[in-house]
Amino acid sequence: MKFFKLSLAAKGKTGKIVAVTYSLKKSSNVTFLENGFSIGYTNIDLSHDQDSSPDNFSTKGSQHYLCLLEEGGLQVTLYAGGLSGDFWALDIQADGVPLTSNTIRVYTDTRGNLDYNKLTK
Amino acid sequence: MKTLYLLLLFSIVLSVRAGAQIIAEDSRGESSILTKNANVSFNLNEAALSASWNNFRKLAIEKPSQIVWGLSASGNNREGIADLFNGGKLTPQSKVGVFIGLRKSYQTTVLELLKRIKEIQDANPDKNEKAQNAVRLLNQQIEENRSTRHTQSLTTYINAGLNADNFRLYKPEDAPSLSQRFEKVNFRGGFADIGLNYEYAPSWVFGIALGYERYNNLDSLALTSYTLKNTTTMNNSELTTEAKLSAYQGSYMAYNRVNIKTDALYYGRVSDDYRLVWNTLYTRIILPLQEKEINKVFQAGTAINFYKSEGKFAGGLYLQSNDVFNSLHSTDQFHERLSFGIVAKYSFSSIMSRDFAK
Numbered sequence: 001m002k003f004f005k006l007s008l009a010a011k012g013k014t015g016k017i018v019a020v021t022y023s024l025k026k027s028s029n030v031t032f033l034e035n036g037f038s039i040g041y042t043n044i045d046l047s048h049d050q051d052s053s054p055d056n057f058s059t060k061g062s063q064h065y066l067c068l069l070e071e072g073g074l075q076v077t078l079y080a081g082g083l084s085g086d087f088w089a090l091d092i093q094a095d096g097v098p099l100t101s102n103t104i105r106v107y108t109d110t111r112g113n114l115d116y117n118k119l120t121k
Numbered sequence: 122m123k124t125l126y127l128l129l130l131f132s133i134v135l136s137v138r139a140g141a142q143i144i145a146e147d148s149r150g151e152s153s154i155l156t157k158n159a160n161v162s163f164n165l166n167e168a169a170l171s172a173s174w175n176n177f178r179k180l181a182i183e184k185p186s187q188i189v190w191g192l193s194a195s196g197n198n199r200e201g202i203a204d205l206f207n208g209g210k211l212t213p214q215s216k217v218g219v220f221i222g223l224r225k226s227y228q229t230t231v232l233e234l235l236k237r238i239k240e241i242q243d244a245n246p247d248k249n250e251k252a253q254n255a256v257r258l259l260n261q262q263i264e265e266n267r268s269t270r271h272t273q274s275l276t277t278y279i280n281a282g283l284n285a286d287n288f289r290l291y292k293p294e295d296a297p298s299l300s301q302r303f304e305k306v307n308f309r310g311g312f313a314d315i316g317l318n319y320e321y322a323p324s325w326v327f328g329i330a331l332g333y334e335r336y337n338n339l340d341s342l343a344l345t346s347y348t349l350k351n352t353t354t355m356n357n358s359e360l361t362t363e364a365k366l367s368a369y370q371g372s373y374m375a376y377n378r379v380n381i382k383t384d385a386l387y388y389g390r391v392s393d394d395y396r397l398v399w400n401t402l403y404t405r406i407i408l409p410l411q412e413k414e415i416n417k418v419f420q421a422g423t424a425i426n427f428y429k430s431e432g433k434f435a436g437g438l439y440l441q442s443n444d445v446f447n448s449l450h451s452t453d454q455f456h457e458r459l460s461f462g463i464v465a466k467y468s469f470s471s472i473m474s475r476d477f478a479k
Binding site for chain 1: 177178180181182183184228231232235236238239242243248252253256260263264267268270271272273320321322323324326388389390391396
């Protein structure tokens with residue numbers, strides 16, 4: 001685990017970099033926006049992480065992303081579109097420990113969006 | 122029949138990897154709307170099987186514009202499954218096609234903002250506060266945009282291919298012997314469609330397709346069963362053999378026609394687990410170019426499928442008028458020109474694995 005103090009521009013705000021792994025599953029009509037998935041200010045490469053099933057995405061083996069864990073949790077952002085009844089479900093592990101919020105599950109809203117953008121513990 | 126059983130077995134094997142992506146097609150399993158996944162369907166009433174393979178897995182990630190392409194194949198017994206189980210003869214009909222299309226997203230502003238966020242993240246691996254603030258600001262702009270606009274997309278495609286019918290035609294006047302009156306006909310036709318799909322989330326997908334097709338009038342001919350008996354006499358003994366034959370009767374012709382298809386799909390949530398897709402009204406307008414011999418036909422119908430959002434199987438019903446305005450003068454009773462059927466459908470993710478998409 002690597003602790004660090006942010007640069008001068010961070011004005012004393014601290015956080016720690018954690019190794020994040022994840023598993024993301026969606027119903028078939030859902031489309032994730034390109035570059036629309038990030039955890040702790042790190043972009044997650046969905047094209048690379050797509051499984052043989054086109055509806056599943058995950059880190060594999062020793063693969064992980066280095067992300068910023070703030071006091072309030074991990075900033076998780078995911079933008080998606082879909083049809084009525086569609087959903088996506090996300091499980092995140094930080095340094096191998098599952099988040100308390102697992103499983104994050106989002107359904108299609110009245111505009112056809114399945115968006116999530118908040119600090120998540 | 123053996124071929125049909127093999128195809129059915131094939132579809133069951135494929136269903137192991139299923140994940141529901143469903144649309145509701147007409148009684149022939151046709152639609153002007155492209156599905157997002159490869160799928161196999163089996164129509165219990167028409168004994169129709171269809172399958173498609175495509176690069177739609179890439180559509181899991183929305184880009185400003187994307188090329189889509191694929192292959193599709195379908196086969197059915199013209200006389201339906203009931204005829205198969207009654208020991209009838211298979212009248213195979215098949216269709217293979219290729220399509221290529223361009224899908225355009227209406228999320229271009231948001232996609233541009235997301236690209237800028239990624240650039241900031243890549244340029245600031247130490248995740249300093251300045252970069253974080255810039256990302257937060259861009260995310261606010263994205264959320265404002267997303268709260269005022271519906272998710273929408275437009276797909277334009279061209280679909281072309283071949284179709285085939287293999288059957289026997291009864292020709293009473295020409296043949297020198299009884300057995301030669303049953304002529305084997307191998308019809309080979311072709312088609313080309315241009316179509317548009319518009320998706321207005323969360324509930325609606327509209328499709329329209331204009332097509333040109335080389336087809337035949339087999340639908341209007343009557344399938345008749347015959348028993349051909351041959352008797353051989355020798356030394357006061359008679360040997361009789363019987364052969365049962367099914368053949369179409371009537372004036373057969375191949376012709377060219379223009380087809381117009383429209384579909385309007387409504388997606389709804391029935392419960393936490395169950396979804397429905399309702400093709401509220403689909404129309405099929407068939408305009409033959411040899412109008413003197415072949416009538417124009419206007420077909421319309423509605424179809425509904427229910428499926429589990431994480432399931433492998435979908436089932437539903439369709440109700441279709443095969444001749445809304447009685448152009449064929451078959452019967453004056455509207456309800457007698459209606460047909461309905463049960464559809465069972467399997468959807469699978471991709472039989473080609475991820476190498477197919479690369």
